[in-house]
Amino acid sequence: MLLRANTQLELYRFANKVAAFVLIVFAYSCLTASVGLAEETSLPQERQIITSEWSYHWGDLPKDNLNNQWDYNNVQWKQTSTPGNIPGRTDEKIVWLKVDLPQKGWRDPYLFITSADLTIQAFQNDQKIYQFGNIDDQGNSKFEGWPWHIIRLPDNYQNHSLYLRIYSDYPYIGLSGEISIGDRFDLLNEVYHRGIAGLSFTLIVLLAGVISAIMGVIKKDRGAAICTGLLSFNLALMMFAENELSQVVWFEPLFWRYVAAFCYFLVPGFLAGIVLAWCKDKTPKVAFGVLITTALFFITVATLSTFTDFNFINAYPYFDLLFIILVLALVLGCLKQFKELGLPGILMSFGIMTLFISLLLDMLSAHDLIDWIGHAGQWGLVSFTLTSLAIYLVQDWKQQIALTKLTEHLEAEVEVRTRELQSNKKQLEQLAREDFLTSLLNRRAFSESALIEVSNAIRFNHPLSLLLFDIDHFKEINDQYGHSVGDKVLKAIATTSKESCREGELVCRFGGEEFVILLHATDSDYAPILAERLREKINKIAIQVDETTVSITASFGLICMNTPHQFEGSAEQLLEKLLAAADKVMYEVKVSGRDAVKVCDLSPDIELHARVS
Ligand SMILES: Nc1nc2c(ncn2[C@@H]2O[C@H](COP(=O)(O)OP(=O)(O)OP(=O)(O)O)[C@@H](O)[C@H]2O)c(=O)[nH]1
Incomplete structure (x- = not known):
């Protein structure tokens, strides 16, 4: 029995070592690769970022009565430096943008737009050259996701302005992120490089999840490992849904947005789950509160977006606020328990705070409150998953040492007892053969x-x-x-x-x-x-x-x-x-x-x- 337990223990320790080794090597190689890719992507490409002046017009343009085409000329265009944060919006759902694109002799010219809020049509002269989502003549449309856009430009595009008709019932309207022009190959090359760099983060998080889940399953009582594993899967899925390459794999931007949004909405819940699993003996009430709030929010948004006209993306701003409150409450509310946990507790608070800060930066740049920071959220996610996995491995390693000591102690105890039993047995056998009075043979x-x-x-x-x-x-x-x-x-x-x-x-x-x-x-x-x-x-x-x-x-x-x-x-x-x-x-x-x-x-x-x- 002891021998079997010992063999299992050895196997488990071996699996732990392999897991830690694989994780470190994988993390190192992925990060090196992604840094390499990032450097490569910052190399000058044959593409050009649009820095031209943009003009805008709130509301739909009038139509030419003769040919029923948009009349670009008989309206007053206003100037703006960016096509994103367009000033003077009242309750308009349509904005028109006008830009003169640079000319650099591209053989296969395309326009790349990182993201648009929300649906978009592109016109040159009277010709509609691109459309994502339907915008009807009355200016109505609906959310279809946030994909990146690559628009084929006509050969003589430089002779005419480009007009964009954009619909949004969301707090933001217009274009966000980088807008560039270049040959199709170069633009796609850029997208793929960024996507692959993002995927390496996703893979690290996923691997951490797989290892945690395996360990959680092997050690049946490992709630923390299972929660870490589930959170890692959740984060990996969210990262993939937000990755540029997800729409290459399957062009369903709305589906990927659903996945990303609902995975994001679940994050505080998983964090609370991990905290609860870690503080088994003294479960902090705030963690329960966070868990319940997350569940309620998730269920409410899922119900409303399924059964009513409510668009789940409108839950984002509320959730961003809720996320800040919940995570801060979780960290501050559990400080005492974290302190009692010693080093793992400090690491845990560090991991949660890193995740929080990185998602906060991501959130702020998404709301155009700060400049765009590349991979901020992803760094936080990777850092958190690796931290929690490291805590788990360290904790587990400590337990293994304690268990080994206990096993050794038990083995020594069993040996002493066996010797005692053998000697007692010998004595009994001798007594059974002896005459009690004279000690001669009976x-x-x-x-x-x-x-x-x-x-x-x-x-x-x-x-x-x-x-x-x-x-x-x-x-x-x-x-x-x-x-x-x-x-x-x-x-x-x-x-x-x-x-x-x-x-x-x-x-x-x-x-x-x-x-x-x-x-x-x-x-x-x-x-x-x-x-x-x-x-x-x-x-x-x-x-x-x-x-x-x-x-x-x-x-x-x-x-x-x-x-x-x-x-x-x-x-x-x-x-x-x-x-x-x-x-x-x-x-x-x-x-x-x-x-x-x-x-x-x-x-x-x-x-x-x-x-x-
Ligand atoms: N003190 C003591 N006496 C014992 C023990 N076992 C037997 N006896 C006694 O030994 C005596 C044996 O007596 P007998 O069989 O009559 O034999 P004897 O008196 O030795 O006479 P002979 O054998 O004819 O010489 C009895 O009184 C028993 O009670 C013992 O363990 N301790």
Whole structure:
């Protein structure tokens, strides 16, 4: 179990390292690439940014009664330096712009417009040369998205002014971003370069999302990782929808605008989700507030734009304001929790603030309040996703270290416990084999071990002797001096017996005051000497009870078998015969006066041959 957990831990750590490595390498290479691309795009191209004076006219131009064409001449045009922030708008939904385009001998001249608010028609002479969205004769139209426009110019465009008829029911009207003229290839080249640079940001954010999501799925309780992953997906989708190349992939500007808008509306919600996941124990109320407000705003805008005439782009200005309030509230409201989180908390606030500032700059430049800042929002998004992923990786890494320590501690603990258990088991096994009073082998253990000895003796024809002895008049000792003295006698005899035997010899307390010794590899010449020596030693045992010395004698029955391999029965049978014979002989000693050793040879045919007494 531990081994499996350890392997999983190793795998997970490995995945973490790979994720961090891939992320760093990918981020580095993408940023290097995008900086390279940015430098490349700033190189002078064969295109020219329009700096000419623009003229404007609020409301539709009159029409020439004869040919029903727009009458450009019988109106008063006013001058403006930019085609964006056109002054003097009341509640007009139509503005006409007039410009004289420069001439530089392009082979394939096109006009590039970064963005128009909202729908647009382009005319040269009486000819309509471009249209995005329908604007009817009464000057009505509807929002179709914010794509970039590339307009084919007629060959003789330099001889005539270009007129743009623009419709907007949005707070802004006109053209925004860069407007340039050049060969089609150069203009598109510029768009693709910018798009690819933007895509590299998107890919970083997406990769961060994938890694976070994978980690979140692996570690089932990783709410923060899942939220970071979802936010990254959301941001990546938003960045792609806003990327110049999205309309190359699929020319559905309105669809991409929906995607970008609704992804944007969800950002504070995901931020709040991350904060909630991070501050698991002390969930800040403000994060719940942000989450609920975001959800309510999202649902309201989605419902209104689906079921009423409300155009979701009109929610942008409100959301911009709401975004500032929500994110500031989130950061300020969670400062205490962030502080408690330590370094990750500081990084988290830094990440949110970076994102906030970059989106704020983006927002301000979108509202023409500051000059256009390229990729401001995207830098913030990338910085935030990478910061949160880094926090997550660092946090996770710390957890892994703690977990490893815990595992090591547990392993050490388990090892100690296993050793204790093994030693306890050994002790228990020993206790089960021992006589509790004398610590000699008990009868069961003796039978088991003796059986092995006997079968070895039969197999290798080693001589074998079995000595059975019983304390004489032990009952009297008990009766006269008490059981405790009797116990002392038993213990003294056990010690003496053990000391008289060789290492490995089986010495057993066979019954109450009865002992048995199996003398292996001991023949009938040597066994009687041992038995006699033991008898004498027992005689010398002196137990002191007050003034009196208790002396002991015992009666011995010794059976010797010099050629066990001649025995035709089993080891069990031989052991049984040896014990029965020893008992019989010992009984004879008891009868004949006690305190003596009687030796008998046991012949293979189980006949007893008394020898010495
Ligand atoms: N103190 C003590 N006495 C025990 C123990 N086990 C058995 N005995 C006693 O041993 C005595 C055995 O007595 P008997 O069988 O009559 O034998 P004996 O008195 O030794 O007489 P002989 O064997 O004929 O010499 C009994 O009184 C038992 O209570 C023990 O563990 N401790």
